[in-house]
Amino acid sequence: MLARQQWRSLAVLVQFASGHDPTSIFAPAGTPAHSIFGLSMLVLGITGAIFLVVEGLLLYVLLRYRYRETGSEPAQEPAQIYGSNQIELSWTVIPVLIVVILFLATARVIFSTELARKPAAALDVTVIGHQFWWEYRYPKLGIVTANELHIPVSDPSHPTPAYLTVSSADTDHSFWVPRLAGKTDLIPNKVNTMWIDPETAGLYLGQCAQYCGAQHAKMLIRVYADSPQQFAAWVAQQQKPAAEDPSAAEGEAVFQHNACISCHAVAGTVATGKFGPDLTHVASRDTIGSGSVPNTASNMRAWVDNPAHFKPGALMPEMHLNDHDLDAVTSYLMTLK
Amino acid sequence: MATQTSTTALPDTTAGPEFGRRWLEVVHEWVTTVDHKKIGIMYICYALIFLLVAGFEALLMRIQLAIPNNTFVSPQVFNRLFTMHGTTMVFFVGMPILFGFGNYLIPLMIGARDMAFPRLNAFGFWISAFGGLLLYFSYLGGDGLYGAGTAPDVGWFAYAPLTSPAFSVGHSTDYWTLALLLSGVGSVATALNMVATTICMRCPGMKLNRMPLLVWLYLVTSLMVFIAIGPLTAAQIMLMLDRFAGAHFFDTQAGGSAVLWMHFFWIFGHPEVYILVLPAFAFANEIIPVFSRKAIFGYPAMVAATIGIGFISLSVWAHHMFTVGMGAWANTFFTLATMVIAVPTGIKIFNWLATLWGGKIHFTVPMMFAVAFLFQFLIAGLTGIMLSVAPLDWQLGNSYFVVAHFHYVLVGAILMMIFAAFYCWSPKMTGRVLSEKLGKWHFWLFVIGFHLTFDFMHVPGLLGMPRRIYTYEADRGWMIWNLIVSSGAIFQAIGALVFVYNLVWSYFKGQLAGADPWDAWTLEWSTTSPPPAYNFAAIPSVGSRRPLWDLKHPEDPDSNYEM
Numbered sequence A: 001m002l003a004r005q006q007w008r009s010l011a012v013l014v015q016f017a018s019g020h021d022p023t024s025i026f027a028p029a030g031t032p033a034h035s036i037f038g039l040s041m042l043v044l045g046i047t048g049a050i051f052l053v054v055e056g057l058l059l060y061v062l063l064r065y066r067y068r069e070t071g072s073e074p075a076q077e078p079a080q081i082y083g084s085n086q087i088e089l090s091w092t093v094i095p096v097l098i099v100v101i102l103f104l105a106t107a108r109v110i111f112s113t114e115l116a117r118k119p120a121a122a123l124d125v126t127v128i129g130h131q132f133w134w135e136y137r138y139p140k141l142g143i144v145t146a147n148e149l150h151i152p153v154s155d156p157s158h159p160t161p162a163y164l165t166v167s168s169a170d171t172d173h174s175f176w177v178p179r180l181a182g183k184t185d186l187i188p189n190k191v192n193t194m195w196i197d198p199e200t201a202g203l204y205l206g207q208c209a210q211y212c213g214a215q216h217a218k219m220l221i222r223v224y225a226d227s228p229q230q231f232a233a234w235v236a237q238q239q240k241p242a243a244e245d246p247s248a249a250e251g252e253a254v255f256q257h258n259a260c261i262s263c264h265a266v267a268g269t270v271a272t273g274k275f276g277p278d279l280t281h282v283a284s285r286d287t288i289g290s291g292s293v294p295n296t297a298s299n300m301r302a303w304v305d306n307p308a309h310f311k312p313g314a315l316m317p318e319m320h321l322n323d324h325d326l327d328a329v330t331s332y333l334m335t336l337k
Numbered sequence B: 001m002a003t004q005t006s007t008t009a010l011p012d013t014t015a016g017p018e019f020g021r022r023w024l025e026v027v028h029e030w031v032t033t034v035d036h037k038k039i040g041i042m043y044i045c046y047a048l049i050f051l052l053v054a055g056f057e058a059l060l061m062r063i064q065l066a067i068p069n070n071t072f073v074s075p076q077v078f079n080r081l082f083t084m085h086g087t088t089m090v091f092f093v094g095m096p097i098l099f100g101f102g103n104y105l106i107p108l109m110i111g112a113r114d115m116a117f118p119r120l121n122a123f124g125f126w127i128s129a130f131g132g133l134l135l136y137f138s139y140l141g142g143d144g145l146y147g148a149g150t151a152p153d154v155g156w157f158a159y160a161p162l163t164s165p166a167f168s169v170g171h172s173t174d175y176w177t178l179a180l181l182l183s184g185v186g187s188v189a190t191a192l193n194m195v196a197t198t199i200c201m202r203c204p205g206m207k208l209n210r211m212p213l214l215v216w217l218y219l220v221t222s223l224m225v226f227i228a229i230g231p232l233t234a235a236q237i238m239l240m241l242d243r244f245a246g247a248h249f250f251d252t253q254a255g256g257s258a259v260l261w262m263h264f265f266w267i268f269g270h271p272e273v274y275i276l277v278l279p280a281f282a283f284a285n286e287i288i289p290v291f292s293r294k295a296i297f298g299y300p301a302m303v304a305a306t307i308g309i310g311f312i313s314l315s316v317w318a319h320h321m322f323t324v325g326m327g328a329w330a331n332t333f334f335t336l337a338t339m340v341i342a343v344p345t346g347i348k349i350f351n352w353l354a355t356l357w358g359g360k361i362h363f364t365v366p367m368m369f370a371v372a373f374l375f376q377f378l379i380a381g382l383t384g385i386m387l388s389v390a391p392l393d394w395q396l397g398n399s400y401f402v403v404a405h406f407h408y409v410l411v412g413a414i415l416m417m418i419f420a421a422f423y424c425w426s427p428k429m430t431g432r433v434l435s436e437k438l439g440k441w442h443f444w445l446f447v448i449g450f451h452l453t454f455d456f457m458h459v460p461g462l463l464g465m466p467r468r469i470y471t472y473e474a475d476r477g478w479m480i481w482n483l484i485v486s487s488g489a490i491f492q493a494i495g496a497l498v499f500v501y502n503l504v505w506s507y508f509k510g511q512l513a514g515a516d517p518w519d520a521w522t523l524e525w526s527t528t529s530p531p532p533a534y535n536f537a538a539i540p541s542v543g544s545r546r547p548l549w550d551l552k553h554p555e556d557p558d559s560n561y562e563m
Helices: A004-018 A031-064 A085-114 A229-239 A244-258 A298-305 A323-335 B002-009 B025-034 B035-065 B073-109 B118-141 B172-200 B213-245 B258-292 B299-313 B317-322 B327-338 B343-355 B365-388 B390-396 B402-432 B435-461 B479-509 B547-552
Strands: A121-129 A131-138 A141-144 A148-154 A162-168 A173-175 A184-186 A192-196 A202-207 A220-226
Touching: A004 A162, A004 A202, A004 B002, A004 B435, A031 A085, A031 A131, A031 A192, A031 B343, A031 B365, A031 B390, A085 B327, A121 A173, A121 A184, A121 B327, A131 A148, A141 A148, A141 B402, A148 A162, A148 A229, A162 A173, A162 A184, A173 B025, A184 A192, A229 B317, A244 A323, A244 B172, A298 A323, A298 B172, A298 B435, B025 B317, B035 B073, B035 B118, B035 B402, B035 B479, B073 B258, B073 B402, B118 B172, B118 B402, B213 B299, B258 B299, B258 B365, B299 B327, B299 B343, B317 B327, B327 B343, B327 B365, B327 B390, B343 B365, B365 B402, B365 B435, B402 B435, B402 B479, B435 B479
Parallel strands: A121 A162, A148 A220
Antiparallel strands: A121 A131, A131 A141, A162 A192, A173 A184, A202 A220
């Protein structure tokens, strides 16, 4: 049995090997990820010890009992040993004991994570997976957004975890932000729940972890853990109606007279489509294409021209707009702060 | 029949009956054969061809993933590659190659002249071979009337509703479904045959507890095939009803259940892992004793552990579903069931170690592969324990860690033992020993490539890289690991080519094997290499588990020590 100290040094070793990676499971930043990390150290310790003992025995046996040519004397067979019940019993009982230890430690984490009591201050978010982007709805705040999830940092003394109610509009997906928690699948016709409580402010990355079609690889997740003030400001800004900038009126007209509005919504306008991301505050987001590229005017223009520039296989079609209309729509979208 | 009449009518201008035969006659003989040895060899050859094809698909994927944001293949092509790679390797490489060796060896090892149902045996082979051809015909026919599709791109476990008509247009998924359905029919036919042969065709004196362990393990595997293939076939039929008849089993848009498919598939899918690995254990059970010159340690424990694995493996399927929201109690149950399977598996590893202990270990090529199997299978088992811990699976499930884990089982354990079996038994099949020199090149290239690829593949999984992505972001720190993984694939590819060259070269130029090149102890080595069509001139009679040991050591026969 390894002492706690040794586990910790093992953890340091593993962390050293993995560096400062943005999606490492060994860099936990939330309660579920921490408890899994702790459990993983126990499991690594036990399996590592088994590895050393058994592979060590194997190497010893191979070296000690390898056949050597002995010259003239005729090859003699070694002593034939057929078995021993005592020995069989010992290497049955010891693994059983190890299994019991591992099982009890595992059950504890399963129950503490899956059956955790939901604090009154928890934030409710509905997550809906789409081919190949994320829809985030805040039912109590009246916010609908996409691809960039904002939640408040959770202070351990007054925990404000985000409770995610997850499902899918089309195929299976899976929500996985390794530094915050394990993954939970988004399955159509089924509602799952999970919770995350980032302990420090910052951006946490992840991506879809259940194969969902052509662009499964570019269904990226960005979770912004905001300070309470930042989060309040973000909520207030998202609750505002869509910006009305007279200089973008032409682009707005192009947007509303093309197929854009069949799939996209801009709150307060005729655009009420549901198949694509809500664009009411699209310009406030850092990225487009579910995290594919930074949200700049030139990227936005290229995306509207043909999403396959960045994401071949994305369901949004090539829009076939002329250069003038492309510029107009782009400048309209960039005003939707 | 028509062919037969016409060939006999042709004037025979050749001198010898063996060498001058027309190729058509040779083909005719192989196509119509019901000889278990010929069927076994056909299984093995067809699996080898698919092994090269599916290995090539893996190589293309590794080129694509070597660096981030690579554009070597399109996302659609990549998705087809991993689907075809997985489906081919499991259903048209793993199953047929193991059935091939079983077909060849079981009657010889139990002193029988053929399988119990020779014509069913041929049927099983041809229906399963047809399934494989159908899967690859999808590259031509998968477009269907919609002009979209080509090869299947739904992944080898084809989760609903990605397979529903709404998300999979064209006929690619239909080819996938039919291919698996046919392969399943062939597998059940062969499994049935193996059970009947083992139960009914043993030679005089060969009680169940005197059967070579290989035969025992194939018996358990075959029984598991009965149980496991049923749910798979049922699921395929339901999927076909969904796709062709508008049923709604898995059609979530009409109230169907995606989770239902997962249960059906994994009730098949997890026992399938053990169906594939038990034959690998079976080879190890024969090869390790012979090349360490000792009887297997703990024969009854090995049989008991095998049966234990067979039963427990039927109750672990949902460890593939820890993230689908089954609830805390179900996750706890399947964690326990999965951990428990480590106990009988551990017993096997310890018994192999004890067999080596005190032996005289000859490092021939088959033994080198068997030793690599032991070393790697332990690691595969340990990462398996990690993944059985449900919370750890919430992190690592569907990541490259899982991909590394199951390739450790499938390549590090099963493929290594398949190579060992080739080096051990192909002298019996062809009459010539495979070149040891080329074999050692094959071994070292492949083992080095294996470790470069699959040791380092664990790391991107720990760093959050999900499987089945055609490319990845540059800022995640995954590139260096993927580059190493891809470089290992090249070593494995060269190793595999050396192996194929060795097979061909040794078939024509190899050293003659004689009846018993390894000084072994089971019945197949008592007849000529290759054996005559009737296997044994006189049906043998055995008095212990190692009949040839008894012959070679009349002063100290095994039967004195049977437990």
